[in-house]
């Protein structure tokens with residue numbers, strides 16, 4: 001039996017995966033405005049601050065050391 005290898009190695013490797021929301025565990029998405037990026041939870045809508053660099057915004061979200069940077073929903 002042959003195992004078919006269907007690994008897509010070149011799939012957007014420069015974009016790290018977003019961890020689930022630290023507050024509610026919801027799915028996070030990247031918001032991008034022009035030259036501005038933030039990561040927002042699709043469930044409770046908390047978000048990171050806006051950064052001009054997408055990678056930094058993702059990093060802020062994923063590190064979670066920035067819990068006070070995240071704005072919980074009102």
Ligand SMILES: [Zn+2]
Pocket residue numbers: 021022023024025026041042043044045046
């Ligand atoms: Zn959330």
